[in-house]
Amino acid sequence: MRNDIILAGVGGQGILTIATIVGQTAVRRGLRVKQSEVHGMAQRGGAVVAHLRVASETIYSDLIAPGSADVVLAVEPMEALRQAHNLRPGGVLLANTEPVKNIPDYPDEQALLDHLRDTPRHLVMDAGAMAKAAGSAKAMNMVMLGALSPCLDLPEESLTETIREAFQRKGEDVVAANLRAFAAGRAAAVAVL
Amino acid sequence: MARLLLLGDEAVAQGALDAGLSGCYAYPGTPSTEIMEYLQGSPEAARRGLHRQWSANEKCAMEEALGMSYAGRRAMVCMKHVGLNVAADGFVNAAITGTHGGILVVAADDPSMHSSQNEQDSRFYGQFAMVPFLEPANQQEAYDMARSGLDLSEAMEVPVMVRVTTRLAHSRADIQPAPARDQSPVRLPRQRQRFVLLPSVARRNYDRLVARQADFVAASEASSYNRLLRGRDASLGVVACGIAFNYLMECFGSEAACPCPVLKLSQYPLPKRLLGQLLERCERVLVLEEGAPFVEQMLHGPLGPVETVRGRLTGHLPRTGELNPSVVAAALGLGALAVPAAEPLLRPRPPRLCEGCPHIFSYKALMEVMSEAGEGRVFGDIGCYTLGALPPFESIDSCVDMGASVSMAKGAADAGLVPAVAVIGDSTFTHSGITPLLDAVWENSNITVCILDNDTTGMTGGQDSVGQGKIEQICLGLGVPAEHVRVIVPLPKNHAENVRVLREEILGHAGVSVVIARRECIQTQRRKPH
Numbered sequence: 057m058r059n060d061i062i063l064a065g066v067g068g069q070g071i072l073t074i075a076t077i078v079g080q081t082a083v084r085r086g087l088r089v090k091q092s093e094v095h096g097m098a099q100r101g102g103a104v105v106a107h108l109r110v111a112s113e114t115i116y117s118d119l120i121a122p123g124s125a126d127v128v129l130a131v132e133p134m135e136a137l138r139q140a141h142n143l144r145p146g147g148v149l150l151a152n153t154e155p156v157k158n159i160p161d162y163p164d165e166q167a168l169l170d171h172l173r174d175t176p177r178h179l180v181m182d183a184g185a186m187a188k189a190a191g192s193a194k195a196m197n198m199v200m201l202g203a204l205s206p207c208l209d210l211p212e213e214s215l216t217e218t219i220r221e222a223f224q225r226k227g228e229d230v231v232a233a234n235l236r237a238f239a240a241g242r243a244a245a246v247a248v249l
Numbered sequence: 250m251a252r253l254l255l256l257g258d259e260a261v262a263q264g265a266l267d268a269g270l271s272g273c274y275a276y277p278g279t280p281s282t283e284i285m286e287y288l289q290g291s292p293e294a295a296r297r298g299l300h301r302q303w304s305a306n307e308k309c310a311m312e313e314a315l316g317m318s319y320a321g322r323r324a325m326v327c328m329k330h331v332g333l334n335v336a337a338d339g340f341v342n343a344a345i346t347g348t349h350g351g352i353l354v355v356a357a358d359d360p361s362m363h364s365s366q367n368e369q370d371s372r373f374y375g376q377f378a379m380v381p382f383l384e385p386a387n388q389q390e391a392y393d394m395a396r397s398g399l400d401l402s403e404a405m406e407v408p409v410m411v412r413v414t415t416r417l418a419h420s421r422a423d424i425q426p427a428p429a430r431d432q433s434p435v436r437l438p439r440q441r442q443r444f445v446l447l448p449s450v451a452r453r454n455y456d457r458l459v460a461r462q463a464d465f466v467a468a469s470e471a472s473s474y475n476r477l478l479r480g481r482d483a484s485l486g487v488v489a490c491g492i493a494f495n496y497l498m499e500c501f502g503s504e505a506a507c508p509c510p511v512l513k514l515s516q517y518p519l520p521k522r523l524l525g526q527l528l529e530r531c532e533r534v535l536v537l538e539e540g541a542p543f544v545e546q547m548l549h550g551p552l553g554p555v556e557t558v559r560g561r562l563t564g565h566l567p568r569t570g571e572l573n574p575s576v577v578a579a580a581l582g583l584g585a586l587a588v589p590a591a592e593p594l595l596r597p598r599p600p601r602l603c604e605g606c607p608h609i610f611s612y613k614a615l616m617e618v619m620s621e622a623g624e625g626r627v628f629g630d631i632g633c634y635t636l637g638a639l640p641p642f643e644s645i646d647s648c649v650d651m652g653a654s655v656s657m658a659k660g661a662a663d664a665g666l667v668p669a670v671a672v673i674g675d676s677t678f679t680h681s682g683i684t685p686l687l688d689a690v691w692e693n694s695n696i697t698v699c700i701l702d703n704d705t706t707g708m709t710g711g712q713d714s715v716g717q718g719k720i721e722q723i724c725l726g727l728g729v730p731a732e733h734v735r736v737i738v739p740l741p742k743n744h745a746e747n748v749r750v751l752r753e754e755i756l757g758h759a760g761v762s763v764v765i766a767r768r769e770c771i772q773t774q775r776r777k778p779h
Contacts, residue, residue: 067600076421083254083423091421093256096279096364097708100633102600107420117499118420118492121574122589134596141589158601163594171594 057209058111060120064139065131066156067099073222074129074201075108081210081218082110092118101158103135110208127207129200131183132156133168140175148249149175150203152183152196179203179245186240192230195237202241206249212242250426257417258283260388260424261327261355264395266293269430271322271350272300274310276680277709278329279364280418281357285327286712297432303706305715306651306680307332311339311354318343318350319444321436323399330358330371331650335681337374343408344378345454346444350433351402353395354410357418360540360571364708366631366648368569370540375410375517379458381465382410382517383474384491388422390474390515396427401468405461414539416571417492462518469520477523480510485581486531487511488524488544493537496577509535509581519544535580536560539572601636607768608634610739611701612642614747615672618755619644625668625755626661630654630682632674633707645672652681658696659689668755671698676706679716683723689761690728697755697762700724701739703770711773724763733762740768 061078063071072093079089092107107120122142129150130136136151143149151172155165172180183199190199198219205215216235223231255263262284265273275285288294288301300317304310307328314324328336333356340354356371375382383398385391394411402409442450469475480486487509489497494513501507512527514520528534528548534557536545545560546553559565565580566572579586602609611634619625629635629645630653637644647657654671655678662669673682678700689696702720706712716723724734735754737747747766754762 066598068603079254079421083252089254089421089423091254092416093419093421094363095283095419095710097600097636100600100603100636101598103598114503115422116495117574118416118422118495119573121499121578134594134598137592137595159596159598161596163596168594 058113059109059127059208060125061108061127061129061204062120062125062139062142063106063108063129064135065104066135066158067102067104069131069156070197071104071106071131073197074204075106077201077215077218077222078108078110078204078208078210081214085210085214087112088115090115090118103138105139110210127204129204131196131200133165133172133180134163136172137168140172143175146177148207149178149180150200150245151178151180152200153180154182154184177249179248181244183241186244187237190236190240191233192237195234198234198237199241202238203245205238205242206245252423252425254421254423255388255392256283256419256421257385257388257391257413258357258419259287260392261395261411261413262287262291263426264392265325265353265399266291266297266299267427267429268396268399269323269432270299270325270399271432272314272317272324273327274300274304274313274324275327276304276307276310276332277706277712278332278357279709280359280415281327281329281332281355282709282712283418284355303713303715307336308339311336311343314352315339315343315346315348318348318352319438320350322350322433324350325353325355325395327355328357329365330356330369331365331367332356333371333374335651340374340408341378342446344380344458345446345451347406347454348402348408349436349438351399352408353398353402354408356410356412358412358414358540360414363415366650368540370543371410371412372517372543373541375412378408379462380407380410381405381468382412384412384515384517385417386492386494386513386515388417388420389424391417392424392426394474396430405464405468407458407461412491414492414571466518466521469516469518470522472516472520474515475520475523476513477526478504478507478511478513480508482508483510483531484533485509486527486534488514488527488534488536490514490536490538490544493539493572493577496572496574497537499574500578500581500583514544519547533557533559535565537566537572537577537580599639601639602633603771605771606633607703607739607766607770608637608701610741610744610747611699611766612637612644614737614739614744614751615670615699616642616644617748618751619670621752622668622756624666625670626666627670627672628654628657628661630671630673630677632677634672634674634701637672651677652685655682655689655696655698656685658698659685659694662695667695669696670755671696673698673700674707675700675702675704675716675720676714678720679714679723683727686724686729687727693760695759695761697764699751700763700765702765702767705770705773707770707772711770711776720765729761729763733758733760734765735763736765736767738768739766
């Protein structure tokens with residue numbers, strides 16, 4: 057098995073949390089992992105991208121070739137568009153609708169979302185609102201991870217176990233909110249994909 | 250032992266820790282920072298009593314490591330590629346003194362300049378210093394090479410360099426650790442003269458280094474990191490250096506499926522026998538290497554390019570920028586280079602100063618004063634505040650290397666530019682700004698140095714900086730007149746006052762002055778427990 061996932065967002069949005077939870081879960085299950093990250097200057101509010109590869113066999117490249125990703129997951133809509141060319145035919149686009157408008161010439165939002173929805177297999181959703189409904193606006197990333205989960209060859213319980221460990225030191229309430237956010241994202245993805 | 254999920258940087262750190270390291274010395278710099286940070290966060294390193302504090306700059310770090318090596322223990326020095334320029338004096342001469350305890354010099358190169366001002370290739374430094382060097386293909390090799398590099402350093406009595414690149418340094422993979430070795434005891438060198446590089450000793454040491462070159466080549470020939478893949482089609486052979494091997498394998502799926510004979514090259518100097526076998530058998534050879542055409546140039550020879558060698562110098566690969574699976578596939582003739590279609594809705598999103606960053610308010614005040622100054626110029630430096638070159642600020646006119654703001658302002662003032670202003674962060678100042686300020690004090694040059702003191706090394710994520718809390722004392726100690734060492738607090742409510750102070754020092758004083766704009770980095774402030 058092999059899952060090639062590209063994660064995108066704006067520096068500071070925390071896409072690495074998603075990547076790390078998937079990566080840790082995979083290593084624990086004896087799978088091979090490569091996870092290429094962005095550190096340094098681009099993290100200061102710039103466009104960031106991470107490449108995450110999980111497989112049962114040796115993984116060579118740290119980077120996923122354009123046009124071959126199984127999933128592009130973006131926590132910001134314009135960053136979804138920036139990475140969409142990496143999807144393989146039949147690949148899944150997962151995008152949060154909430155824009156980060158830290159540039160003066162941000163494009164027309166509706167046109168952007170319409171364009172994303174042209175992808176044959178997509179889930180374009182307001183993950184921030186879903187996280188809020190689950191009890192924590194900060195859990196937007198866990199909504200996105202939930203939406204990613206049906207696309208992965210990893211059991212749901214293994215992922216939720218890693219989430220529990222990742223947030224444990226912040227208390228039971230935070231753990232519960234993040235698990236609810238995960239479940240909401242997963243349900244949304246299962247319904248449409 | 251359980252497998253660990255580690256960044257390439259972290260794998261080097263864990264490998265060195267397990268190899269009996271006694272001290273890590275470094276100055277932060279992308280993509281090398283996480284090596285030291287990993288050791289600082291490691292309970293095991295704490296238990297083992299490892300030295301793991303940041304140094305003032307890479308030169309200090311290199312020489313501190315040499316001191317630890319002198320005392321018989323294992324040391325590691327970590328830096329980004331341009332940091333090796335700063336450490337070069339110590340690095341090159343440590344090859345002449347030789348080492349006692351092992352020294353691993355880790356240089357993290359940044360091809361494509363994700364977070365750097367050039368893409369220099371540290372392998373040239375390894376060759377220049379005439380020491381063995383290693384280039385891991387993956388995180389497991391990064392882990393393993395920390396130990397074999399330290400072993401090799403002790404066997405050959407020279408520093409050994411490990412060259413990593415951004416894509417390996419900042420990519421996580423699962424690695425298998427090995428049982429840890431104990432630290433070495435303190436043990437002094439028997440020949441007391443070896444480290445005294447008087448010409449008579451240096452000549453003897455240098456002859457020994459030259460004589461050792463054959464041993465280094467033999468070590469490369471015997472290294473498990475260098476190996477030949479037989480391949481079935483000798484029309485095109487491949488030399489795959491470091492992580493380029495991964496992109497090659499990605500194109501075919503596995504070693505068995507790769508039709509080309511391949512030299513996987515990860516330990517230098519070049520293993521001549523292995524390389525000779527590949528060249529003899531293949532009609533043509535493609536060289537895949539991250540960074541400069543280091544190996545390729547050697548194969549072309551002084552009169553090249555020759556028809557039988559392909560790579561970055563022949564247009565088969567881009568001359569600049571990092572490799573990826575697509576450019577390697579294109580060079581192998583396995584498909585055209587994928588170019589994404591233009592997306593009219595897409596806009597660039599460059600990095601920017603954080604919301605509420607103190608530098609924003611320093612620049613606003615500085616811009617106002619400079620707009621009154623006519624043809625004055627502001628010389629910038631390396632850090633978050635380099636982003637002040639971009640809109641909406643467009644406040645700095647240069648960014649060259651660590652500390653160059655102060656020295657360039659002085660040189661421009663010497664030429665007659667008025668006003669000449671330097672903008673430098675607190676950590677960059679203590680790294681390389683102190684000595685040029687001393688030059689300016691000596692001549693009472695007409696410059697104003699604005700030290701943006703956010704009490705941390707911000708760009709790389711908020712590391713401790715050795716001058717924290719001491720910036721005024723340092724300036725006063727250098728001899729800047731006390732009345733011209735001013736402190737402002739870059740907040741919106743202080744704007745008028747800050748403009749007044751800057752105007753007095755930049756426009757109203759014909760001599761050296763320092764304005765310290767002091768407010769903590771909002772990123773480090775946010776991370777502190779409330």
